[in-house]
Structure formats: C-alpha cells, structure tokens
Amino acid sequence: MASRLDIGGGQEHKGSDYRPGGRRRHTSTGRRRPCTGGSPTPRHGTAAPPTGWRQGWRPPPTRHSPPALRGDRVPDWIRNAVFWHVYPLGFLGAERDAGPQTPVTHRLRRLEPWLDYAADLGASGLMLGPIFASSTHGYDTLDHFRIDPRLGDDADFDALAGAAKARGMRLVLDGVFNHLGRGHPAFTEVLAQGRSAPRADWFRLSWPRGDGPGQTPDYATFEGHGELPALDHDNPAVADLVADVMTHWLRRGADGFRLDAAYAVPTRFWATVMARVRTACPDAYVFGEVIHGDYAGFVREARIDATTQYELWKAIWSAIVDQNFFELAWAMTRHEALLDTFVPQTFLGNHDVTRLASRIVDERHVAHAVVILFTCAGTPSIYAGDEQGFRGFKEDRPGGDDDVRPAFPETPDGLAPYGWPMHELHRSLIALRRLNPWLHAARTRSVALANHHMVYETRGAGGESLTVALNLSDRDITETAPGAARVIAGAATLGRSGTAKATVTLPPHGWAILAP
Incomplete structure (x- = not known):
C-alpha cells in the first residue's frame, strides 16, 4: 500500500493512543527541519563528494526557469x-x-x-x-x-x-x-x-x-x-x-x-x-x-x-x-x-x-x-x-x-x-x-514512427530540444531527424547534420540521443 512515537529516545509509545482533538505535541531529541522556509543544499552543490566508493564526475549545479504549470504551486x-x-x-x-x-x-x-x-x-x-x-x-x-x-x-x-x-x-x-x-x-x-x-x-x-x-x-x-x-x-x-x-x-x-x-x-x-x-x-x-x-x-x-x-x-x-x-x-x-x-x-x-x-x-x-x-x-x-x-x-x-x-x-x-x-x-x-x-x-512529438522503430523530439519551453531515435529491428534504419547535429549518447550516424533535412541511421537494436 504502518504507528507510535518514541518520545525523546525512550520507549514510551504514544501514537496508538492518538485521538484527534486531544492531539499530543510530539517531541524528539532528534533533528527537525522546519516545514516552512529553507531547503537542503542541492546535491551537486555540496562541497564534499560521497566517501568510500565509486567517486566520479558529477553534473554541475544548474539554474533554470522551467515552464509555469497550472494548479497548486x-x-x-x-x-x-x-x-x-x-x-x-x-x-x-x-x-x-x-x-x-x-x-x-x-x-x-x-x-x-x-x-x-x-x-x-x-x-x-x-x-x-x-x-x-x-x-x-x-x-x-x-x-x-x-x-x-x-x-x-x-x-x-x-x-x-x-x-x-x-x-x-x-x-x-x-x-x-x-x-x-x-x-x-x-x-x-x-x-x-x-x-x-x-x-x-x-x-x-x-x-x-x-x-x-x-x-x-x-x-x-x-x-x-x-x-x-x-x-x-x-x-x-x-x-x-x-x-x-x-x-x-x-x-x-x-x-x-x-x-x-x-x-x-x-x-x-x-x-x-x-x-x-x-x-x-x-x-x-x-x-x-x-x-x-x-x-x-x-x-x-x-x-x-x-x-x-x-x-x-x-x-x-x-x-x-x-x-x-x-x-x-x-x-x-x-x-x-x-x-x-x-x-x-x-x-x-x-x-x-x-x-x-x-x-x-x-x-x-x-x-x-x-x-x-x-x-x-x-x-x-x-x-x-x-x-x-x-x-x-x-x-x-x-x-x-x-x-x-x-x-x-x-x-x-x-x-x-x-x-x-x-x-x-x-x-x-x-x-x-x-x-x-x-x-x-x-513536450514530445513523434518525428518518424513504425512498428519496430521510432524517432521523437522532446522540446523545452525555451526552445531547447533533443531528438531520440530507437530501433528494435535486426537491420539498420535511416529516418529523418530535423536539426540534429550531434550524437550525445548511444550510437548513430548522421546525414546532413544540423539541417532541416538531417537524417539518423541506427544500427540493429540501437538507440541514440541527438542534439542540435
């Protein structure tokens, strides 16, 4: 699809006696972060990397203004x-x-x-x-x-x-x-x-x-x-x-x-x-x-x-x-x-x-x-x-x-x-x-579509875009990929790269993510 509180680190459990209207003020010796105000430091902005294992490259902090959505904030x-x-x-x-x-x-x-x-x-x-x-x-x-x-x-x-x-x-x-x-x-x-x-x-x-x-x-x-x-x-x-x-x-x-x-x-x-x-x-x-x-x-x-x-x-x-x-x-x-x-x-x-x-x-x-x-x-x-x-x-x-x-x-x-x-x-x-x-x-739209392969473009409100190409078949496929200029993940060959008539060729069972 679980319920009592250990007060102050002891063993007196009160939650099962909970009754609305007579609510207890639960206290704790542990750390509390107020609900209002303040946020943890973004992970990629922390000074100390994880210790002890498989440390590697991390993306830098990003600042962005995503599109506004309707409804509650x-x-x-x-x-x-x-x-x-x-x-x-x-x-x-x-x-x-x-x-x-x-x-x-x-x-x-x-x-x-x-x-x-x-x-x-x-x-x-x-x-x-x-x-x-x-x-x-x-x-x-x-x-x-x-x-x-x-x-x-x-x-x-x-x-x-x-x-x-x-x-x-x-x-x-x-x-x-x-x-x-x-x-x-x-x-x-x-x-x-x-x-x-x-x-x-x-x-x-x-x-x-x-x-x-x-x-x-x-x-x-x-x-x-x-x-x-x-x-x-x-x-x-x-x-x-x-x-x-x-x-x-x-x-x-x-x-x-x-x-x-x-x-x-x-x-x-x-x-x-x-x-x-x-x-x-x-x-x-x-x-x-x-x-x-x-x-x-x-x-x-x-x-x-x-x-x-x-x-x-x-x-x-x-x-x-x-x-x-x-x-x-x-x-x-x-x-x-x-x-x-x-x-x-x-x-x-x-x-x-x-x-x-x-x-x-x-x-x-x-x-x-x-x-x-x-x-x-x-x-x-x-x-x-x-x-x-x-x-x-x-x-x-x-x-x-x-x-x-x-x-x-x-x-x-x-x-x-x-x-x-x-x-x-x-x-x-x-x-x-x-x-x-x-x-x-x-936002996502299909660029090329067949049973065994698909090319789609995903686009941000600020004009950002990536193109994704997927192939499930046993043969190479070539499809249109307008504006694609670089292969940034996966494996593919581009033709007329960076133009409105750009194409992408994928190997059998291949995939690629393309950038302008």
Missing part, C-alpha cells in the same frame, strides 16, 4: 528531482512478520552507505516504502507515529534523514491512509467493545450480528483484504489523523509523501488534508498512487502535486516487448496532455510490479526503455536494483511480491559484477537529464 526542488526508490523491509532483510514483542533492530542506519551509491548514480532524493509499524509487509499499519521495530526507531530515522540532508538529498515517505492493519489499536477496540468503541467511527461498519462487546462487525476493506480494514474518509477525525501524521514526519525531516492507494480515497478527503499540510509545510511534495482513470482530474480535485504514471509505464515496456511503437506514441500524446495540469511521477519499476529486465526478454532492448524514461517529461524514480539489471516476477499469490522485494547486501561493494554496465547506463542518462532540467516538463 509545485515545490521548486522537484523540478530537477530523480528518486532512488527503496522498499526498506525487503531491502534490509527484515523479518516477514512483526509481533507485539518484536525487538527494535536498527536496520534503517544500514541505508546510509547506500546514500553515497544513490548520489553517485545521480539521484537527488530517496523514496522509501513503508517504514511505520506494521504486522507484515508495511501496508497493514499499526501505528503511524512509530518506526517499524524491524527497521529501528526514531533515532534511526533522524540519523537517516540527517545523512540524506548532508548529501543534499530529499526524503519521501510512503503514507498508507486508505486503510489500517486489522491489529491497529483503533480496530482491535472495535472488536473488543463493539459499536461503543471510541474510534469505531473511523471505519465503515455494519452490525448484522449485533453491536455489543465481542461482536464482529462487517466492515469495508481494501480490495477485499480482510486484514486491511478501510477508513471512513467522510469522518473529520480521519482527516485530522492523516494531516497530523503527514505534518509530524515532514517536520521531523521528510520532504514529501507518496499516498498509497490514493485512487481508493475520495478526492475531497485529500483536498481537506492537503489544505492543512500545505499551510504547515508548503515546500512538501505529495503525489498519489493512481493506476487508471483521469489523472489530471484527480490532481485538480485532490490538490496534490502529481500522480503515478502507470499508463506511460505500461506503454514503454509493452511497446518494446510487442515491437509496437504506435502504442508508445499514443501514450506519449496522452502524457503530454497531462502537462497542462501537472508533471507526473514516472517510473519503469516499483515494489508492486515485475522487474523491467524480466518484462523485456530481449536484453538488448532494456536500454531503450531507460532512454525513454529519462528523455520524457516527468519526475522519474528508479526502483532499487533496476539500475543493476535485477530480475524478479510479481505473482498473484501470498508472498508473490518477494521476488521483487529482495534483501540487498550490506554495502554496494557486495553487488554482483554483472549489473555495472546497466548502472553506468542509468548514471549517464541521469547526468544528461540533470544537465537539461527543462526535460522535467518537456
């Missing part, structure tokens, strides 16, 4: 952002299940050496999967105000947030607010006390067998999962809870939130919550998980910054696998229309889907997908391991996510050697993107 820092996305419970090898007596294991700090790896890759931010207390996979929240003991405690979070800030990196958390875990104290109260439970109105309940103590109600769930009772988003107390959780962690050091299963929650609820979050933390970036439907309408009504772009994700790998670039061209047209309202959060993989290298069987074509991601508009993320060519299949069964949520070695030095060529491809394309920040909201 988007935080300036997001316009040049690239996220490295980690599912912590899997990445750090946490136990599958957590019980009431699960001891605190300080795993979060093991992410710190990986921050240097992510920074060297070119990422400007760390996007974390669920880290709040839960029973199993992190999406069955037990306490939104407490770090999952399998990952650590508040001090570990503070240390990780501080380490990210020291590298100029942003930190985005995963907020699960459509539902709770069945073991959340608010729901166990309902099971024990019936309709009279103090937080019974947090849920959508009916009582066909009676509503007294010990009676089990029927209740709304997340997509039929009985362990995930859905919240009642028409209840103002639930909006209070969500706004308090978000502002608490934003004040503690986070820079934004991914809203899990945002599509399952009424947009009017998000609008209510976002009004409070924006007031307290105007520089926060908040995007919602939305799979189908009207992305632009959702953003407008929910007053969030963006949604996930599953339509483009599907079109990228499907067009390559089926060798049908017409599908990609259609999706790009729809993608461009979204830019009138917002810039989507784009990706090739995440913790819920089969890995790219397993989707695209012909490994010669995986690079084509990465090229598309980093030359199209969006706020891109790389799911940890994809940049190393990891494989893994998502299956519709209990434990079917395990293959795409593996444990990683203690440090990057433990990675297998076969993944480094793919890593270097990602690194070079991220560098190119960060040197061309206008790509964040660039």
